[in-house]
């Protein structure tokens with residue numbers, strides 16, 4: 001299965017690595033994918049064991065489905081895709097109760113005003129600045145909208161993010177879900193690829209004459225390498241590059257840190273568990289700027305699950321302490337659904353993206369002033385002998401499986 005004399009080493013078997021390996025195979029190039037972990041898929045990972053039903057620890061929607069490269073691929077495979085936007089019951093919890101229809105409309109108006117302000121500021125010709133500086137602040141829903149668009153969607157507060165990158169990478173629907181999970185779909189796409197699991201690369205020698213990857217698995221040499229590990233892994237110097245990476249590449253890596261989104265997945269099959277319809281989405285509106293609520297997705301495909309989403313600073317606070325994360329989610333559940341319903345939720349599964357040294361966070365955002373970093377990181381080095389790919393490299397679909405996939409394909413086309 002593994003070529004003895006590969007043309008290309010792909011480092012990492014997440015979405016970008018899988019896409020790169022498929023593209024290389026389609027071009028008749030011999031490659032080996034070196035994956036440090038025990039499975040393929042990376043941050044797209046569906047686990048059916050913890051909750052006893054498919055639970056996406058990472059990616060769970062195909063965003064911007066009409067332009068998402070994985071939509072047609074999934075359709076070709078006959079994978080069932082459901083437009084979540086078309087069927088989801090959207091609930092908003094505010095002022096200690098569920099909001100009325102009129103309140104939900106006024107919240108939606110505040111979201112529209114938020115995006116109008118962001119887009120106007122991103123095009124006003126002024127230098128880049130934190131996205132928070134362009135966000136409306138005085139309205140009754142503004143703190144809630146800022147928390148939702150920042151910490152909950154982008155996994156980082158708006159104050160930490162480049163306005164220009166935030167505007168350029170904003171996502172629209174349709175948002176598709178699938179019963180077997182997005183991780184299940186991505187894992188299927190690795191079928192038949194030459195992936196060597198448990199092969200963590202510790203050192204990469206690179207230059208005009210080729211590349212050599214080294215780790216406890218030994219050493220493998222090829223003409224070029226595509227490195228798809230997260231910017232969290234790169235920033236931690238978990239791979240020693242020899243010679244060291246050029247300064248612009250290193251600066252780009254540090255301009256694209258990972259935010260954190262932690263999911264706390266509960267089984268909800270007790271009769272007293274929160275009574276929500278299938279596919280419902282519940283948000284609690286932040287009551288003030290320092291309030292950092294979680295949001296919820298209920299009973300996807302009718303399965304007895306209730307998933308809490310906790311993003312940004314609050315997720316970092318509870319990282320590494322699954323019991324604290326579970327307790328925080330239970331308190332949120334008590335606030336929104338009542339203490340009896342919260343007590344009826346079973347022991348949860350808590351995702352661990354921050355603690356896992358193969359990831360070190362959820363997905364990237366650009367720091368203020370770092371709006372050019374994605375293109376810089378994607379720039380091939382040594383005439384294409386060393387290329388970086390992954391979600392952080394895509395200037396439009398960053399932070400998504402779509403961006404990872406497209407950047408993997410692009411890198412595979414760039415190697416000599």
Ligand SMILES: Cc1cc2nc3c(=O)[nH]c(=O)nc-3n(C[C@H](O)[C@H](O)[C@H](O)COP(=O)(O)OP(=O)(O)OC[C@H]3O[C@@H](n4cnc5c(N)ncnc54)[C@H](O)[C@@H]3O)c2cc1C
Nearest residue numbers: 012014015016036042043059060061201390391399400401
């Ligand atoms: C909680 C969460 C929710 C998300 N929700 C969505 C969503 O709904 N929709 C969406 O589109 N996206 C979502 N994303 C983002 C999406 O999952 C990622 O953007 C995408 O999967 C990243 O793919 P990648 O190939 O760039 O990186 P990765 O998936 O991180 O792949 C890199 C691979 O490299 C391996 N690796 C690391 N270090 C080494 C080493 N030294 N040697 C060898 N291998 C190594 C890793 O194990 C990993 O398999 C979410 C992510 C998270 C964490």
